[in-house]
Amino acid sequence: xxxxxxxxxxxxxxxxxxxxxxxxxxxxxxxxxxxxxxxxxxxxxxxxxxxxxxxxxxxxxxxxxxxxxxxxxxxxxxxxxxxxxxxxxxxxxxxxxxxxxxxxxxxxxxxxxxxxxxxxxxxxxxxxxxxxxxxxxxxxxxxxxxxxxxxxxxxxxxxxxxxxxxxxxxxxxxxxxxxxxxxxxxxxxxxxxxxxxxxxxxxxxxxxxxxxxxxxxxxxxxxxxxxxxxxxxxxxxxxxx
Numbered sequence: 602x603x604x605x606x607x608x609x610x611x612x613x614x615x616x617x618x619x620x621x622x623x624x625x626x627x628x629x630x631x632x633x634x635x636x637x638x639x640x641x642x643x644x645x646x647x648x649x650x651x652x653x654x655x656x657x658x659x660x661x662x663x664x665x666x667x668x669x670x671x672x673x674x675x676x677x678x679x680x681x682x683x684x685x686x687x688x689x690x691x692x693x694x695x696x697x698x699x700x701x702x703x704x705x706x707x708x709x710x711x712x713x714x715x716x717x718x719x720x721x722x723x724x725x726x727x728x729x730x731x732x733x734x735x736x737x738x739x740x741x742x743x744x745x746x747x748x749x750x751x752x753x754x755x756x757x758x759x760x761x762x763x764x765x766x767x768x769x770x771x772x773x774x775x776x777x778x779x780x781x782x783x784x785x786x787x788x789x790x791x792x793x794x795x796x797x798x799x800x801x802x803x804x805x806x807x808x809x810x811x812x813x814x815x816x817x818x819x820x821x822x823x824x825x826x827x828x829x830x831x832x833x834x835x836x837x838x839x840x841x842x
Contacts, residue, residue, distance in 0.1 A: 603627060603628060603629045603654070604627075604628055604629070604683035604684065605628065605629040605630070605631060605654075605679065605680065605682055605683055605684075606623055606628050606629070606630060606631065606682060606683060606684035606685070606686060606735075606823065607631040607633065607658075607672070607675075607682045607684070607685045607686065607719075607723065608620050608623075608630065608631070608632065608633060608686040608688055609633040609662055609686065609687055609688050609689035609715070609719055610633060610634070610635070610662075610688045610689030610690070611630070611632045611633055611634070611644065611686075611688065612632065612633075612634040612637055612640040612641040612643075612644045613637070613640045613644070613790075614789040614790065614791075614812060615688055615739065615784070615787060615789060615812045615815050615816070616633075616686070616688040616689065617640075617644050617812070618811075618812030618813050618815065618816040619686060619688065619812075619815065619816040619819045619820075620632060620644065620648055620653075621644075621647060621648065621651065621816070622813065622816035622817065622819070622820050623653075623816075623819075623820060623823070624647075624648045624651035624652065624653035625651055626820055627652075628653065628683075628684075628823070629653050629654040629655070630648050630653050630654075630655050630656075631655075631656050631657075631658055631675055631679075631682065632644060632645060632648070632655055632656070632657050632658070633657075633658045633659070633660070633662075633689065634657070634658075634659055635659070635660070635661055635662075635689070636659075638659075641657055641659070645657060656675055656678075656679060658671045658672065658675055659671070661711075662689050662711060662714075662715035662718055662719055663707075663710045663711040663714055663715060663718070664718070665714070665717075665718045668715075668718040668719055668722070669718070669721075669722045672719070672722045672723060673722055676722075676723070676726050680726075680730075681723070681726035681727050681729065681730050681734075682723055682726070682727060682734070683727075683732070683734050683735065683823075684734060684735040684736070684737070684823050685719065685720055685723045685727075685734075685735075685736050685737070686736075686737045686738075686739070686819060687715065687716060687719055687720060687736075687737070687738045687739060687761075688739045689711075689715060690711060690712040690715065690739065690757070690758075691707065691708060691711045691712065692708065692751065692754045692791055693707055693708050693753060693754070694750045694751055694754065695750060696749070696750055697752045700752065700753060704753060705753045708753040708754055708756075708757050709753060709756065709757050709760075711757075712754070712757035712758065712760075712761065713756075713757045713760045713761060713764075716738065716760075716761055716764050720736060720768070723736075724772070727775075727777060728772075728775050728777070732776075733775065733776030733777055733778075733828075734775075734776075734777040734778075735777070735778050735822060735823045735827075736765075736768070736772070736777065736778070736779040736780075737779075737780055737781070737782060737819055737822050737823070738761050738762075738764075738765045738779075738780075738781045738782070739761075739781070739782050739783075739784065739815075740758040740759075740761045740762050740765075740781050740782070740783040740834065741754070741755075741758040741783055741784060741785075742783055742784065742785045742836065742838045742841050742842055743755040743758055744757075744758025744759040744760075744761065744762050744783060745759075745762070745783055745834070745836065745842060746841075746842045758783075761781065762781055762783070762834055765779055765780065765781040765832075765834070766779075766781075766832050766834075769831045769832035770832065773831055773832075776828070778822070778827065778828065778830060778831035779831055779832065780822050780827075780830060780831060780832070780833045780834075780835065781833070781834045781835070782815060782818055782819065782822075782834075782835055782837060783834055783835065783836045783837070783838070784810065784815055784836075784837050784838065785804065785810060785836070785837065785838025785839055785841045785842075786800060786803075786804060786809045786810065786838070786839070786841075787809060787810045787811070787812060787814075787815060787837075788809045788810070788811055788812065789812065792809065795809070803841065804838070804839040804840065804841055805839060805840035805841070806839035806840055807839075808839065809839075810837060810838070810839060814837060815837055818835060818837060822835075
């Protein structure tokens with residue numbers, strides 16, 4: 602039986618790249634999206650062409666009840682996930698003195714609450730399989746080093762790093778690894794306004810990373826070769842920190 606992986610925010614960007622990579626490696630995919638049906642349908646078609654069985658889950662990761670209902674229904678129908686990849690998130694960048702309550706709350710509730718809302722309903726079913734598993738979170742270079750204009754985003758991603766490390770200790774004896782990938786500047790919509798000159802100034806490798814370069818690491822962390830790697834934060838940032 603093929604292993605199945607839930608990837609949040611997997612209709613486009615880094616999440617899509619991870620889903621496509623895993624499909625080529627024989628995984629089935631639980632594809633999550635928030636609102637873009639067109640992108641979700643297109644990605645589903647691509648994944649099925651690669652031989653993956655795909656289920657689609659639509660919910661806002663900041664909505665606890667919606668996440669719980671969708672995930673529990675999918676697990677009831679198709680079984681526990683072998684892997685969960687917490688990729689979805691948002692940014693609302695502005696200088697802290699000008700930051701509104703909404704800009705703070707939306708980022709914290711989406712990025713940090715999403716950790717609980719998505720991973721919590723997946724954990725006991727994963728434990729009960731007694732077959733181990735993999736949980737991968739996506740943080741950011743901003744969660745490690747901080748970044749001006751991103752106090753809210755940096756706080757949420759630093760929180761994810763702390764939660765990842767703590768959860769790894771609880772699940773290690775269950776043969777479930779819990780690791781974090783911390784990307785730098787990756788070619789996605791989130792950084793589409795960065796100029797080439799700015800990228801060359803702040804990234805020692807003088808380019809943005811590609812979503813496929815995150816996907817390759819995620820695929821490795823899901824593999825049997827990574828069974829002894831847990832509680833780690835792995836940066837993929839071209840030497841930024």
